Amino acid sequence: MEATTPNDTRNASREALLQAARELIVGRSYTSVGIAEICAQAGVRKGSLYHFFPGKEALTLAMLETLYADFEREVLIPGLAGANGLRARIDAFVHAIHAFEARMQTESGQLPGCPFGNLAVEMGTHNPTLRQAIRKHLDAVTAHFRSVLDEAVQDGELPPQTDTGAAAEQWLALMEGILVMAKADQDPATILRLGPALGALLLNPTPEVRHER
Amino acid sequence: MEATTPNDTRNASREALLQAARELIVGRSYTSVGIAEICAQAGVRKGSLYHFFPGKEALTLAMLETLYADFEREVLIPGLAGANGLRARIDAFVHAIHAFEARMQTESGQLPGCPFGNLAVEMGTHNPTLRQAIRKHLDAVTAHFRSVLDEAVQDGELPPQTDTGAAAEQWLALMEGILVMAKADQDPATILRLGPALGALLLNPTPEVRHER
DNA sequence: CTTGCACTTTACCGACCGGTCAACTAGTGT
DNA sequence: ACACTAGTTGACCGGTCGGTAAAGTGCAAG
Numbered sequence: 001m002e003a004t005t006p007n008d009t010r011n012a013s014r015e016a017l018l019q020a021a022r023e024l025i026v027g028r029s030y031t032s033v034g035i036a037e038i039c040a041q042a043g044v045r046k047g048s049l050y051h052f053f054p055g056k057e058a059l060t061l062a063m064l065e066t067l068y069a070d071f072e073r074e075v076l077i078p079g080l081a082g083a084n085g086l087r088a089r090i091d092a093f094v095h096a097i098h099a100f101e102a103r104m105q106t107e108s109g110q111l112p113g114c115p116f117g118n119l120a121v122e123m124g125t126h127n128p129t130l131r132q133a134i135r136k137h138l139d140a141v142t143a144h145f146r147s148v149l150d151e152a153v154q155d156g157e158l159p160p161q162t163d164t165g166a167a168a169e170q171w172l173a174l175m176e177g178i179l180v181m182a183k184a185d186q187d188p189a190t191i192l193r194l195g196p197a198l199g200a201l202l203l204n205p206t207p208e209v210r211h212e213r
Numbered sequence: 214m215e216a217t218t219p220n221d222t223r224n225a226s227r228e229a230l231l232q233a234a235r236e237l238i239v240g241r242s243y244t245s246v247g248i249a250e251i252c253a254q255a256g257v258r259k260g261s262l263y264h265f266f267p268g269k270e271a272l273t274l275a276m277l278e279t280l281y282a283d284f285e286r287e288v289l290i291p292g293l294a295g296a297n298g299l300r301a302r303i304d305a306f307v308h309a310i311h312a313f314e315a316r317m318q319t320e321s322g323q324l325p326g327c328p329f330g331n332l333a334v335e336m337g338t339h340n341p342t343l344r345q346a347i348r349k350h351l352d353a354v355t356a357h358f359r360s361v362l363d364e365a366v367q368d369g370e371l372p373p374q375t376d377t378g379a380a381a382e383q384w385l386a387l388m389e390g391i392l393v394m395a396k397a398d399q400d401p402a403t404i405l406r407l408g409p410a411l412g413a414l415l416l417n418p419t420p421e422v423r424h425e426r
Numbered sequence: 427c428t429t430g431c432a433c434t435t436t437a438c439c440g441a442c443c444g445g446t447c448a449a450c451t452a453g454t455g456t
Numbered sequence: 457a458c459a460c461t462a463g464t465t466g467a468c469c470g471g472t473c474g475g476t477a478a479a480g481t482g483c484a485a486g
Contacts, residue, residue, distance in 0.1 A: 013463080028338055031244045035444060045465055046445085052463090056444065110338040120397035121334040125241055125323040135397050169394070170410040177390025181382070184333035184348050197383040197414060204417040226433080248474060258435055259475085265433095269474065 014052045016042040021063045026115045027108045029122055030060060030130075060119075061133050067115060068137045075100070076144045086152040087199055094195035097175070102188040113183035116141075117176045138172065145171045149202070158203075167202055174201055227265045229255035234276045239328045240321045242335055243273060243343075273332075274346050280328060281350045288313070289357045299365040300412055307408035310388070315401040326396035329354075330389045351385065358384045362415070371416075380415055387414055 020042035024033040035056055039046050053059040079096040083089045105111045112118065116134050123130045146168035152158045174197060182190040233255035237246040248269055252259050266272040292309040296302045318324045325331065329347050336343045359381035365371045387410060395403040 029244075029335060031242075032339060034442075036442080047447085047466075048464055050445070112338060113334060117393050117397075118334050121326060121331050121393055122242060124396040124399065125325060126245060131397065131399065138394075138397060166406075170407060170413075173390035173394045173407050173410065174387050174414075175390065176393045177386035177388065180330050180334055180389045180393065181351075181386045183337040184330075184344065184351060186337065186344065193379075194383060194386050197386065200383075200417060201387075201410060201414045204413060247472070249472080260436075260477090261434055263475070 011052075013042070013044045013048050017044055017049055017052065017059060018063050018066055021059050022067055023108075025060065025063065025119075026067070026112050027104070027110055028112075030119060031122065057127070057129060060130065064116070064119070064133055064137060068140065072140070072144070076141065080144060080148050085155075086148070086157045087203060089148055090198050090202065091195070094191065094198060097179070098188055098191040098195070101179075101182060101191060105186075105188060111183055111186050111188060113179040114176055117179060118183075142168045142172050171198065171202060174198055224265075226255070226257045226261050229257055230262055230265065230272060231276050231279055234272050235280055236321075238273065238276065238332075239280070239325055240317070240323055241325075243332060244335065270340070270342060273343065277329070277332070277346055277350060281353065285353070285357070289354065293357060293361050298368075299361070299370045300416060302361055303411050303415065304408070307404065307411060310392070311401055311404040311408070314392070314395060314404060318399075318401060324396055324399050324401060326392040327389055330392060331396075355381045355385050384411065384415060387411055 017038065020038050021033075024038055024041060035046060035049065038059070039049055049059065053062065075093075075096050079093045080089050083092045101111050101113070116137050119130060120134045120138070124134075142165075146164050149158065149162065149164040149167050149171075153160060153162055153164060158164075178191055178194045178197070181194060182188060230251065233251050234246075237251055237254060248259060248262065251272070252262055262272065266275065288306075288309050292306045293302050296305045314324050314326070329350050332343060333347045333351070337347075355378075359377050362371065362375065362377035362380050362384075366373060366375050366377060371377075391404055391407045391410070394407060395401060
């Protein structure tokens with residue numbers, strides 16, 4: 001078991017760099033965090049960073065992969081599959097996000113908002129590589145939302161003709177907007193105050209779907 | 214008429230700086246645009262900038278004031294007061310935003326999203342001054358939304374017990390989220406695809422408002 | 427003519443940016 | 457004992473960042 005184990009004590013520097021990059025970039029932003037700061041927090045010299053990653057962008061891309069994997073495992077799957085009924089699942093999801101943002105604020109003093117949405121806003125106009133990676137992760141989140149909505153259709157909670165793909169996209173859009181507002185407020189209460197809008201948006205018959213193609 | 218006129222040919226440099234800062238910061242982001250670039254685009258030397266403004270932050274604050282004033286005059290007031298009926302007004306607003314984003318993309322090659330939301334995301338965690346200024350402008354937008362919703366209540370389009378303040382905040386949140394998604398896609402069609410969600414959110418009875426305090 | 431002031435110009439500052447490089451260390455397989 | 461290699465280290469690079477200082481320009485009032 002030496003070539004099969006993915007992470008030995010080797011790569012300890014690599015893991016530390018990914019962890020430091022996550023904490024700093026999620027807590028602030030891509031451009032406001034420098035290579036030097038990431039290395040300092042990781043306890044690794046700058047040259048080692050460039051041994052494991054071609055540069056800052058590649059480090060960020062790898063960090064986003066681990067970030068999404070953890071988010072899927074710790075929030076998306078337990079939060080969306082746990083409760084019974086669509087409304088309860090939406091509420092559980094909102095509270096999970098609220099708990100994350102509130103914890104980040106007490107730990108680092110800042111309410112970060114959505115790490116993916118933040119990066120999409122910050123780099124979307126001038127870094128196509130990062131933008132497309134973020135777009136991929138957002139699509140993955142949308143797919144989780146859609147499976148929850150499909151289940152609600154099967155259980156009769158939503159009408160059979162519901163366009164669950166479109167509704168899942170709207171779910172993500174509203175969630176991103178809620179997190180933008182919460183970040184502008186720097187107040188996690190904004191998430192709870194705006195959270196019920198998700199139920200209003202997703203649990204209503206959406207009378208106009210004649211957008212047939 | 215020499216002290217009363219607000220802008221003579223004096224202050225031409227000041228106006229040029231505000232205009233350049235708007236084009237560059239709205240088109241990209243705050244941190245990615247430097248003082249030197251703003252001065253170059255304005256045709257003004259760096260020292261002159263520091264004659265009119267204490268620094269980059271103050272220049273940005275003044276730019277945001279003029280940006281909001283123009284947005285209110287050119288989009289908010291004509292777009293929201295023009296059409297008859299809530300649904301038509303929402304649609305007109307969505308199409309006005311879509312037209313703006315599409316024009317920006319053809320002119321500068323980039324779809325910028327919401328300038329205020331972008332800045333809130335980029336600087337919200339580490340520049341309280343900018344954050345509070347943005348928060349003020351977002352509140353002003355919300356107030357416009359609310360007056361439209363109040364009018365809809367008076368016209369019987371919405372039930373009398375509607376919490377128009379909360380609904381206006383949800384309107385803004387969803388609009389911001391739609392623009393985040395459009396920026397991640399770099400495609401103005403996303404605005405039109407997600408736009409109908411605004412109608413679904415605002416034109417439904419919103420059964421649970423028992424969030425009394 | 428001279429003084430004062432708003433504005434401009436240019437040179438310059440220290441700090442920091444992402445990234446490079448060559449030398450070095452330690453562990454492994456032969 | 458040896459060579460090879462993954463990993464580490466610290467010095468260094470040119471460029472850019474926001475901001476400063478001081479000299480200079482032109483115009484208007486006294």
